[in-house]
Structure formats: C-alpha cells, structure tokens
Amino acid sequence: MLEVSLRQPLDGFTLDLSFEAPAGVTVLFGGSGAGKTTVINAVAGLRHPESGRVALNGRVLFDLGKGLWVPPHRRRLGYIFQEARLFPHLTVRQNLLFGRWFAPRGAVREDLDRIVAMLGIGALMQRHPVALSGGEKQRVAIGRALLSSPDLILADEPLAALDEARKEEILPYFERLRDELKVPMLYVSHSAAEVARLATSVVVLKDGQVQRQGNAAEVLGDDRVMPTGVRAAGALLEARLLRHHPDGLSELDAGGVPLFLPQVQQAPGSLLRVRILAQDVILSRHRPEGLSALNILPAEVEQIRSGSGPGAMVSLKTDAGRVLARITRRSAQALELSSGTQCYAVVKSVAIARSDVGGAVPVDD
C-alpha cells in the first residue's frame, strides 16, 4: 500500500492532500494543472515538496517532518514517463537491462524473456530508440521500468503523447500489467477512458486537493468530478464475453443481460469492462419495439440529479449493474421519472467504442 501526504505551494493554489493507494492500479485523475505530476514526481523523488510524507508498504520514502529523504535511485520505483525517455545511445536490449545493473543482488528479477514477450518487442531488441515508432518506444519504456524490479510503478500520462491508434496499441499492455503482475501502480491521467480501462481505484485531484476517491465505477458515474466535463461521465459494467457473431458483433453477458457490441479482440470467456457513456443512453417507459438499438436493459430509477442546466443525470439499477443516463430535465418530467420508476435503458451497439471495452489481450508467444 502506498501512503501519500503532501503540501506544496504551486501557481495559484496550494497542493495539500493525502491519500492511500491500495494494491492494483490507482489512477490520479484530474485536469491539467491539478497537481498530478507534482504528486507523482514527489513520490519518485524527482521533486522535493515543502512538506509531507510518503511510505510504500511501510517503507518510508520521505518524511520531511523528520528530515528523511531517500534519493530517487534508492526508492526502487519504475517510472514510465510521458515521453519514453529511452537512452538514445543504447539498444532496446540495453535500455531494458539498464535498471538491472543497479538492482540490489537480492531483488526479485522479472524474467527478461517474459516481459519482452508480454510487450511484443522481441523483434526490436537490437534497434536503437531512433528507429522506433512512438508506440514501440513507450512499450520499451514500460519494459525498462518493469525490469528494474520496482516495488511500485509510476506512470505519468504515458499515452498523452500518442495518437488514438497508438493509445489503443499501448492500453492493453497496461491492462496486462495490472492483471498479470503483482506490482502496484500509480497512474496519472486526465482521460476518463483510461480510468475506465485501467483503474482499480481512482483519486480525483482538483486544484491540489483530493476531490473524490473511490473505485472506477463510482468515480466515472459522478459527472461533477469529470475534468473533461459531463460528456465523459458514464457507467462501467463488468461482462463476460460469450461469443463472436458472424455479422461482426460480439455478445456479452452482463449479470444475465445480453449486450451486443461491435466485435472485440478478446477470446470468448474473458471478463471485460464496458464503459457506457451516460449521453449514449436513451430511456423509455415501455419496452421499445421496432427499434434499431440492440441493447435494451430493464431498469429501475435510483436517483435523478439535475442542476440549473437543461440536463439531468438519471442513475438506474439494472441486472447488469448501475447504468447512467443523461437526458434533459424536460424528458425526465415528460416520462414522469422518479425514484423507483420502472423503465428501459436503450444503448446503441455502435455507440460503444472499441476504446471503451477493456480487458487483457491474449498473450502472443
């Protein structure tokens, strides 16, 4: 477990926060300038905060009240930077093994071949970074961090510098890291999609304060904490992949409710996370007929929340889990929705993007 408490005056506000990150992937979530990078750099030891304390599994990394500061090279953390920061004079292989030269003798060693296979970089080993694409560089950077036998992995917006296609290339590797390795991870991001795909736990930062902390589904369902606005709010469902249909759809089972999505890469039987944006959900009082949308979930209204704007956020209980629908206040009135109302949530299959479906991709050998 990682315990963090920090205080650091920044431009226009003072970063003052404390949180605990359990095992798994903890996403530090917030808009730019919220202080996310300051936090991760203090944990890494690259930035000296004014005051605070950070401990990892009981090992104190710094405690400025006691004048204790472990220098970064003795913290045993693997840092994946936004720009890969590979060493240009070394080959991929030498980059990967860089941390190993400095690891203490007794440290548990990740197997090079296993990591190389997991990241699919076997063919790149003799190349220099200059000959790699952005996505390849980032995969090597992930491997380099893993192979230094870290007690914690830090990742500072590792996908932000990549285009959408490259993001889609790298995200599965982070999912695999989460599912296959036991190393906890602190992951900085401003992207709700990345939270949906990766987070075990989320710490939402705003102006240097912890605005909210919880699991991914809770945080993503709260439109008030989305740094990118209400459009990013949505539900996160867990579903098992049943089969791929020949017409290009994949059928999933979410708590007994069938879900049809555009074909996903994973193999039948895998457990997936499906993010359904609140703005993509339509509500109907009666089971709709003659409708093109394939996913119709019987639901019960839990709560309706609205502010001064025209929109209302309806949270619904379904057998698949909690689903959110963003509709207008006018519609909510017209449908006479209130807590306990039975209705149907309708989701178009094609509204669910590939990037909203998470799960580890099969290991290639």
Place this chain on the structure above:
Amino acid sequence: MTWLGPEEWQAVALSLKVSIWASLVTLPFGIFTAYALARWQFPGKQVVNGLVHLPLILPPVVTGYLLLLTFGPQAGLGGFLQQFGISFAFRWTGAALAAAIMGFPLMVRAIRLSIEAVDPKLEQAAATLGANPFWAFATVTLPLILPGILAGVILAFAKAMGEFGATITFVSNIPGQTQTLPSAIYAFLQVPGGESAALRLVGISVAVAMGALILSEVLARRAARRLGGL
C-alpha cells in the same frame, strides 16, 4: 625526418608532447567545470564562468605574466610546489601549463555545449532506474557527450600547438626545453636564412591545425546525429 633539421624536429616533438599533456591532463577538470556550469546552480557561478573564459580574451602576454607571478620560482605557489619536485619555471612543464590554461576555455565551451544538449530528463530516468548521480553521469551523460569531449580535447590540443604569447612570457624560448613550434618559427624568422626552416614549420602547423578542425567538425556532426535520436 630527413627534411627537418634536428632543431626543427626538436621543436615539433616538444610541441606535440606539450600539447598532448596540456589537453589530456586538463580533461577531467574540463569535464567537471563544464558539468558544473551546465547543470548546477551555485553562488559565484558567473565568476567561475568569467575566470574560465578569461584566458580567451586577455592578451596572452598578460596571462603568461600572471602565470610567472603565480608559478615562477620567486612566487609563493611556485616555491611551494617546488618543495614537492614540481617545477614549471623554464621547463617544458611550464609550457604545458601555459598551453593548458590557454586551451581550457575552448575545451570547457565544447563540452558544456554537448552537456546542455543532453536532456536532464534522461538523467532523471536513470535515477529512477537505480543509478546514483555518478553512475547516471557515467552511463548516460558521458557516452552521449563523448563526441563533445573529443571535440573539446582536439580544440585544446590545437590551441596548445599554436600557443605562443603566454608560453614565451612565462617560460621563455629555450631550445629543447620550452621552444615549441611557434616559438621556433619566431626564432627562425629572427635569423638571416631561417625562412626555409620557418616555412617548413609553418606547413606542419597548418596541417596539424586543419586536421584538428576537420576532425572536430566530423565529431560535432556525429554528436548532433546521435542526440537527434531522442
């Protein structure tokens, strides 16, 4: 070397010896100073920077005279070092010292530029991978600035080969001891019939200087290519 007289050959050999020593012995100090100026913030940084560059802008005669005042046999530091058998006065070591001081700013500038071209974020990355500051420097920064270091050494060497004013002021012009190539050219030009010997030495001078410049240019380009691969 039949086409060179013994005296000329002596001057060339002495100049090579003086220049090699001057450029190699100053190298560790050059790297350290360049790194400090490129990476560290410390009080008096501008003063250090100024002192390093002073020999570049002072008249060489002034530098030579200051060396004489500091390291001459009558001087405090010179006398002190003499107790340990280190003497600079009117010996080739003095010529090497003068050449080293004159070449130092050129060496520091070349190395400093190459250090500044290395992203400090790479050193941070090395630190997070377990490398302490020394190892981060040795395994990341040093290999990346190697072409800059070579360029710095070559510049310092070339400067040492051509150094005249400070040397002749500090350690005079003694054949076999302190008569380096430029001093020898000067001496040959003072005597009737010495032109042909002087001209031969001038040829050697030009060849060495050109060779050094071309080599440093090639290395600088290679450095740029290498660092372009970030």
